[in-house]
Amino acid sequence: MSEATREQRILEIVQRSRAGRPRFTEQHVTMAHGAGGKASQSLIEGLLLPALGNNDTLAELADAGTLALNGATLALTTDSFVVTPLRFPGGSIGELAVNGTVNDLAAVGARPLALTLSLVLEEGLDSDELRAEIEAIAHAAELAGVQVIAGDTKVVQRGAAEKMYACTTGLGVVDPRARLSPAGLLSGDRILVSGPVGEHGMAVMLAREEFALQADIRSDTRSLWPAVDGLLAAAGEDLHCVRDATRGGVASALNELARASAVAALVREADVPVSPAVAGAAELLGIDPLYVANEGTLVAFVAERAAAAALAALRAVPGCERAAEIGEVLAEPPGMVLVDTAFGGRRVMDLLAGDPLPRIC
Amino acid sequence: MSEATREQRILEIVQRSRAGRPRFTEQHVTMAHGAGGKASQSLIEGLLLPALGNNDTLAELADAGTLALNGATLALTTDSFVVTPLRFPGGSIGELAVNGTVNDLAAVGARPLALTLSLVLEEGLDSDELRAEIEAIAHAAELAGVQVIAGDTKVVQRGAAEKMYACTTGLGVVDPRARLSPAGLLSGDRILVSGPVGEHGMAVMLAREEFALQADIRSDTRSLWPAVDGLLAAAGEDLHCVRDATRGGVASALNELARASAVAALVREADVPVSPAVAGAAELLGIDPLYVANEGTLVAFVAERAAAAALAALRAVPGCERAAEIGEVLAEPPGMVLVDTAFGGRRVMDLLAGDPLPRIC
Numbered sequence: 001m002s003e004a005t006r007e008q009r010i011l012e013i014v015q016r017s018r019a020g021r022p023r024f025t026e027q028h029v030t031m032a033h034g035a036g037g038k039a040s041q042s043l044i045e046g047l048l049l050p051a052l053g054n055n056d057t058l059a060e061l062a063d064a065g066t067l068a069l070n071g072a073t074l075a076l077t078t079d080s081f082v083v084t085p086l087r088f089p090g091g092s093i094g095e096l097a098v099n100g101t102v103n104d105l106a107a108v109g110a111r112p113l114a115l116t117l118s119l120v121l122e123e124g125l126d127s128d129e130l131r132a133e134i135e136a137i138a139h140a141a142e143l144a145g146v147q148v149i150a151g152d153t154k155v156v157q158r159g160a161a162e163k164m165y166a167c168t169t170g171l172g173v174v175d176p177r178a179r180l181s182p183a184g185l186l187s188g189d190r191i192l193v194s195g196p197v198g199e200h201g202m203a204v205m206l207a208r209e210e211f212a213l214q215a216d217i218r219s220d221t222r223s224l225w226p227a228v229d230g231l232l233a234a235a236g237e238d239l240h241c242v243r244d245a246t247r248g249g250v251a252s253a254l255n256e257l258a259r260a261s262a263v264a265a266l267v268r269e270a271d272v273p274v275s276p277a278v279a280g281a282a283e284l285l286g287i288d289p290l291y292v293a294n295e296g297t298l299v300a301f302v303a304e305r306a307a308a309a310a311l312a313a314l315r316a317v318p319g320c321e322r323a324a325e326i327g328e329v330l331a332e333p334p335g336m337v338l339v340d341t342a343f344g345g346r347r348v349m350d351l352l353a354g355d356p357l358p359r360i361c
Numbered sequence: 362m363s364e365a366t367r368e369q370r371i372l373e374i375v376q377r378s379r380a381g382r383p384r385f386t387e388q389h390v391t392m393a394h395g396a397g398g399k400a401s402q403s404l405i406e407g408l409l410l411p412a413l414g415n416n417d418t419l420a421e422l423a424d425a426g427t428l429a430l431n432g433a434t435l436a437l438t439t440d441s442f443v444v445t446p447l448r449f450p451g452g453s454i455g456e457l458a459v460n461g462t463v464n465d466l467a468a469v470g471a472r473p474l475a476l477t478l479s480l481v482l483e484e485g486l487d488s489d490e491l492r493a494e495i496e497a498i499a500h501a502a503e504l505a506g507v508q509v510i511a512g513d514t515k516v517v518q519r520g521a522a523e524k525m526y527a528c529t530t531g532l533g534v535v536d537p538r539a540r541l542s543p544a545g546l547l548s549g550d551r552i553l554v555s556g557p558v559g560e561h562g563m564a565v566m567l568a569r570e571e572f573a574l575q576a577d578i579r580s581d582t583r584s585l586w587p588a589v590d591g592l593l594a595a596a597g598e599d600l601h602c603v604r605d606a607t608r609g610g611v612a613s614a615l616n617e618l619a620r621a622s623a624v625a626a627l628v629r630e631a632d633v634p635v636s637p638a639v640a641g642a643a644e645l646l647g648i649d650p651l652y653v654a655n656e657g658t659l660v661a662f663v664a665e666r667a668a669a670a671a672l673a674a675l676r677a678v679p680g681c682e683r684a685a686e687i688g689e690v691l692a693e694p695p696g697m698v699l700v701d702t703a704f705g706g707r708r709v710m711d712l713l714a715g716d717p718l719p720r721i722c
Contacts, residue, residue, distance in 0.1 A: 034516025065510030078477035116439035149426030155395030169530035
């Protein structure tokens with residue numbers, strides 16, 4: 001897509017989202033407003049954007065905002081982490097706080113430069129638990145090649161938080177090769193995922209021990225910058241869009257992007273990588289793994305001519321060996337996500353209305 | 362101070378802080394760890410810095426971290442806001458979230474460029490209360506000349522937060538005129554405050570209605586960039602250090618800076634501007650207004666030759682008409698803050714050990 005076409009496209013999206021955004025009509029905030037589905041969309045587009053969105057970078061609803069400075073394009077993104085329990089197989093709130101934010105930068109094609117860390121601690125928090133998370137943050141930051149350069153700590157009374165919440169903000173520089181946008185999907189694009197889906201959310205849910213279910217499932221939390229770096233090297237401008245498939249999983253990411261680009265996404269269910277343990281747990285719990293959060297798995301949209309090279313590049317990145325092409329972008333019906341099921345049928349995969357898995361990040 | 366002297370000075374501070382930092386030995390987090398006094402210092406320097414402080418900008422413990430990019434110096438700062446109640450005379454959590462972060466940028470001489478906003482909402486929060494804070498954020502951001510360019514929203518179960526917590530992160534560009542550092546205090550510097558002290562903390566405390574005390578006290582929350590801009594224009598390199606006197610008030614800011622610069626600060630109590638209502642409430646409650654948080658009042662250290670011009674410039678800034686010179690920097694005893702009391706005595710004004718006023722920001 002040319003620069004002019006892309007800008008025109010973004011402008012149209014912004015205008016459309018201003019004209020037809022969902023309304024926020026509920027009297028109270030519910031858990032669903034934090035789940036990444038329809039309710040989240042109404043909160044963000046119906047309440048937050050009308051008040052704060054007097055700038056196109058926020059209105060574009062990318063994973064990170066951007067601004068130009070001295071010839072560079074800076075990216076800035078923020079996330080609060082409220083996961084319970086603090087530790088789960090494969091990770092902890094500290095690692096999520098680093099990787100989640102670095103990955104939002106990666107999703108706009110930005111190499112991470114620096115992080116800030118703001119903690120809300122509950123009075124009575126065990127010092128060893130706190131120390132373990134600070135060390136997890138330091139370790140994850142080192143692995144991601146980024147430094148924590150500013151911080152803040154608040155303490156609230158016992159009962160006014162659950163042990164600790166962490167907010168990280170990431171500053172990055174958009175890679176000159178990157179031409180990514182949530183509105184960048186084009187008919188014919190191939191849809192790639194960087195690994196098996198649903199591992200993070202399922203690992204956290206099983207760690208809560210609310211279900212009499214044991215399985216060897218570990219969070220996929222990791223920095224995705226190496227994966228984006230590899231995709232950019234292989235596909236360049238043919239890489240149209242990347243999204244970190246966190247809350248609401250791959251299904252929610254596809255819905256948001258199909259809507260932003262006014263195209264359809266078609267997923268071939270049989271091609272979606274799902275580990276046997278996640279598939280088994282999901283079946284028992286009646287949850288589609290495509291709706292379960294990931295913390296180290298991205299969805300990428302690549303022009304058909306570059307798709308094979310992009311997939312090969314992804315698979316060469318440590319942790320992304322099981323990357324797969326799972327579908328393609330269609331022109332019609334705009335804003336919809338369709339699934340060709342393993343049984344031969346085709347169904348709509350909509351945004352979720354409720355919240356099957358709260359507090360997974 | 363020359364650039365070389367300054368850098369040498371900062372290096373010494375960093376080395377000293379690494380060698381002789383307080384230890385964190387408590388088994389649990391207490392409210393005092395969030396109060397900005399001795400306990401906060403032990404948490405930050407005894408636990409957070411040893412794990413995260415593998416970079417000099419964090420170890421310098423300025424209000425914001427800095428990094429160089431394409432010829433500019435960027436500043437990045439973050440703060441979580443957990444004040445209760447959400448609204449109080451003169452302000453609300455939304456205004457604090459903007460001004461507090463913009464002011465941490467101002468304190469390193471950085472003009473604000475962009476903000477991010479991350480919300481932790483309690484399930485059941487009234488939508489009108491949320492909307493009011495989002496509008497307060499938008500309004501304060503407009504007054505401060507900054508845009509919110511990225512955001513995040515999490516929802517936690519009823520009881521796992523108190524209505525809402527907000528984390529803002531600010532990105533700014535350090536003004537080329539600025540040569541500010543927490544280690545920049547020199548013997549002979551004059552100490553200025555930009556207005557009456559203690560208004561914010563006292564306004565919040567009275568709004569809690571825990572005390573049968575009524576007084577017309579309003580928070581001083583405001584953007585301090587215009588004040589810093591005025592100081593830089595009037596004093597240039599003679600402006601050695603600026604600090605936003607938030608948690609722990611002017612007394613804690615002076616203690617931190619005297620320690621960082623290995624100098625003493627002498628305050629003339631009679632010259633400290635305190636409104637009669639704050640002075641009266643403070644006397645009844647047995648709290649020194651110099652320890653009470655401000656959210657729109659800074660402390661500045663200026664070479665003697667530029668002090669009069671700097672004070673005049675401050676007083677010309679709307680909201681800073683009552684700025685005053687309250688004391689000076691002495692060579693000895695290093696790290697100490699002394700007060701010449703209104704009664705003719707001289708006493709030490711130490712960091713607080715406990716937390717007289719929790720959750721004021």
